Amino acid sequence: MAYPILRRSLFVLIFIAAASSSARADEGMWPFNNPPLKQLKEKYQFEPTPQWLEHLQKSSVRFNSGGSGSFVSANGLVITNHHVGLDTLQKLSSEKNNYVHDGFYAKTQAEEPRATDLELNVLMSIEDVTARVAAALKPGLTAEQSAAARQKAIADIEKESKEKTGLRSDVITLYQGGAYHLYRFKRYDDVRIVFAPEQQAAFYGGDPDNFEYPRFDLDICIFRAYENGQPAKIEHFLKWNTQGPSDGELTFVSGHPGKTDRQLTVDELAYMRDDEAPFLLNMLKRREVFFTAFAGRTFENARRVRRDLFGIQNSRKFFDGYLAALLDPEIDRSLKAREQKLRDAMTKDSKWKGTLAAYDRIKKAQEETAKILPVYNYYETSRGRAQASYRAPRGFYSNLFKYARRVLRAGDERPKPNGERFPEFRDSYRESLELDLFSTEPVYEDVEQVMLNDSLTDLASRFGYNDPLVQKILAGKSPAGRAAEVVKGTKLKDPAVRKQLYEGGAAAVTAAHDPMIELARIIDAPARDARKIFETQDETKQQAYGDIAKARFAIEGTSTYPDATFTLRLSYGTVRGYEQDGKQIPSFTNFAGLYERSTEHKNEPPFDLPQRWIDKKSVVNPETKFNFVTDADIIGGNSGSPVVNKANEFVGIIFDGNIQSLVLDCIFSDKQSRAVSVDSAAITEALRKVYDANALADELGK
């Protein structure tokens, strides 16, 4: 009997060590209404004022295509990463004008092309509506009734806020259901491109260097927000610091981390490790091979799928790294110790002892969910880190299919009362939905056809060729034949047709007899059924996590921050290198290092320099600091976040984390995990010396 006690003691020891190190470390992605004031004061003797915080908050911009950015001029200039802007660059490019490959610079405002469907959000206010949501959940409701009641309460709050303020209003679920906060955003949907370097400069080193350090990437893209056809007048924008930060300096990151798993139970993380991550990796690797092979055939093929391929490779490398972390026994022990500590505290306190059952409820719900996941993933939406709008069902990987489903479901959902609709069809989200659905982004028939063929093949492999629903979907054709038929036959390639059917409602949609819409109709009922089960079980989980969160608040105090939710968070960290394989990796790289790396690799892809950088080699200052690392707590979605100093000046822009940082998804560590940024000094030097963009450089911070 001594053994378990010994083990328990060991856990406690490990935990204490972890906790005390954590207290000193720069941990946390903090909501702006709960900033880490205590930690900053204790460790850095720095006390940001409310004005300091408000200025940073309102200078920060969310890219709804999946990333972060910031205002850097009074006339609406917004800086983000190239790989965040890539979605827009790709959609605006053609075989003739390849902005992705060649880069772009609008010397005058008249030359700034408008994005096809880009929406920017600026967080204006946060309101705690937990009590109001909780009040809607009368005792004795089933999970299904409770989910419906919660959805209705949220929809009512959002609609009321939208009507009152005119602002986009989203109720955000924090602490896995422990709290509900109403976020109000100012929307910008007229966004234009000002500047982008060549992708090869932005993403120098390609997939091999992605998530690695040292790096040499000018991963930036500059947009301008417009209102009423004029450059937006911006009150809160960041001052531009041309020097960048110093080694050892305290810096802040204000951005939109997408999703972390730090509050997940050990059981849910085991599920992530053994099921979800392998499932996603399987899908990503399949798609990577598919797109790589397609891209290899012609230059134009490669151009058409460049953004897709980049996104897939990026996710694949992320999940490979995250899975490796989850399979590390040291991390496994830390995760278990973290949960055990809270469980032990609950066990000792009669007030919270009953909450332990919440862990079992989560596990049970997880098991129930697992049963419908194949159908949910292949027919409704595949899970993943990407924004929902990027996620197609695994079996129907096609933009035209996404349009078809949107149009079909809009016809069925929009006549319902606002609170009973799927969230994506609620009134408060209408403008965003329409921006997306009526996008003028190009539709490539060949790409659509081969993508759909590949995913129908995947679907048939998953459920079996003779599965009745698969047979109905294929309609007597091969996957290739069926994909050709619906892609060639659909009229949805034309945004005007999408608009007409969307506005015409269910009757118009039915009358259209569009083959892609009819395909979406075939799977609509099973997809909806799976979603309902998924959401009901999710409701059970949210309630259980809410119970655990209450206990955690009571036991650990408000010193915790919620898991990331693609909403604005404040992180902080010191510029500092790290040790790897016995070698000290320095904090900064410089321009000279870029040229050295190219020489080492005989300037062959993906280590080839754009011609402009070769031509300007003698002009640029080789000592210019290029990229740097800090120990700030960031994750995917933080891409494009400004890095500011204590004076709230722009000193850099986050664009990556090193491979050791991928563990941050589930647990914080600052031993080797680093956030990687482009130095503001590099941006200034490159704009002036490489891109001859002095006018733009002059405007930054003004």
Added chain:
Amino acid sequence: MAYPILRRSLFVLIFIAAASSSARADEGMWPFNNPPLKQLKEKYQFEPTPQWLEHLQKSSVRFNSGGSGSFVSANGLVITNHHVGLDTLQKLSSEKNNYVHDGFYAKTQAEEPRATDLELNVLMSIEDVTARVAAALKPGLTAEQSAAARQKAIADIEKESKEKTGLRSDVITLYQGGAYHLYRFKRYDDVRIVFAPEQQAAFYGGDPDNFEYPRFDLDICIFRAYENGQPAKIEHFLKWNTQGPSDGELTFVSGHPGKTDRQLTVDELAYMRDDEAPFLLNMLKRREVFFTAFAGRTFENARRVRRDLFGIQNSRKFFDGYLAALLDPEIDRSLKAREQKLRDAMTKDSKWKGTLAAYDRIKKAQEETAKILPVYNYYETSRGRAQASYRAPRGFYSNLFKYARRVLRAGDERPKPNGERFPEFRDSYRESLELDLFSTEPVYEDVEQVMLNDSLTDLASRFGYNDPLVQKILAGKSPAGRAAEVVKGTKLKDPAVRKQLYEGGAAAVTAAHDPMIELARIIDAPARDARKIFETQDETKQQAYGDIAKARFAIEGTSTYPDATFTLRLSYGTVRGYEQDGKQIPSFTNFAGLYERSTEHKNEPPFDLPQRWIDKKSVVNPETKFNFVTDADIIGGNSGSPVVNKANEFVGIIFDGNIQSLVLDCIFSDKQSRAVSVDSAAITEALRKVYDANALADELGK
């Protein structure tokens, strides 16, 4: 009730159409003891003599690395494909001498480097031993006893033949168990490289052009067989025709098709379609992404894994194409009709009616096998088209692991009576096993480590991190940590150590405490258990297929040929183009087309020309015929097969099938399916004009 009868009639009609078309077509991979004399006479009025057949048979060479070839000189020259020789080229290359990338030409015999572990086989005789194998199967045996009895009978026959003739003696299972033939081979294990072009000339167009046509590939590699340290004196070799074949000419292919599924039941093909092909594709795509990412980091990384990556991409494209064929409803109907025809004939004949039950026995055995397949694939050997020696268990993808298992099992198996050992440890196979095990091929620690890490990660994802066996395998480490430990710790990198342990037997193996061997030991029992179940069920299937084969012989006559078994077969076909998407694809390409394709693709990889081809552009005759297609019935394993004319002269060499030919795995078609060859005229022109290898060109056919 009319409906089923109508359907039956439809099936019969379809079948008759198919059968009559088939009778006219150039179908079949015929064993040399059952050549298609009747078909050749009827369609082509050609009657090969026994001498003609013997000459072609004995001029044909099997590459045990997985391919075909032929003798083309009295002094032991053997020609095969570059992608067949690639295994040897890779093993002999280093960072300094990169034969794969740069090509190789030995101007004198003294400069010909010896392959590390290449074995060539020449078929000397075939003997029908079906009756002797059958006699060993006493009535009333269980499947397990029957499998053991069959294995013992086969081992006895092989051993006796080997002792009597000195020739490698393999009993080959034909017609899925319908017949057993003893094949005797002359072995050559001193094989040296004479000539190889740059891989970029051999595999011009890379993965995008693989399995496509038109093509422009000099996919050849020339070896020389040695005996007693001297060039082997060869009685049967092919005369060299410098002109190649003409459009419409009858040609023959003599080679070693690896595996076809044409006699499989519809249920087994459905299993292939819904389970096995997706399983293999999942593994291949995972590995392709893994190796591509690894290769992307440095030139030397890319060099080290080039052969692996080629093999993986080649298999991936094959299985993608084969799966597409299996998902085609037209092919599905043909396959069903083929089986239904035989079943109908059985139903009508009281003698064979009872045999119908064999179909159910196969299905049942398939279902039983499916239960242990995960363990079998991950721990014993993953299935696939590749030769067994290339197949590592999916969870332990490492050459060092393969050595470790060989050494471990040799210690346990070799003391057993010959007939009770695993086939790979039988006396008749000893020389081949030792050639492989004592190979001096380089072992790259970094490659071994990352491959094993990736496959241990895959294993943990498949069975779950907390699976007791997985935990035992990982031994408290992460997959990366465990892989590093066993790869760094093992002494098996040294062939002398492998030899010493192999010869020392089980006691020496145990005393070595080698970490890789101990890893192999941890999984040995479960792997053996899975293999036993697999083989017992396979025995049940063989018996059932044997019963069906008997009925088929009786009903259809001996006009059928057995499924491919990587043994020598004769195919034949006409040089002819085909129609695709309304366009006529011509039979031949020429040198001019190669230069045009390079220009179209701005000479960028994989459409870049080797420097030598750029330099010699003005010297070569642009009209030289390069590649051509015939409608011969071939499949993987036929790579490197000589194409001969009626005069038994070498006119070309098979190197690929077009994408439409991938269906040939399960059913013959000559509508668009084509075998792709290098023209002998191209080889002659390239050797003389591009490679300045006149001495070699002079020796061909002499």
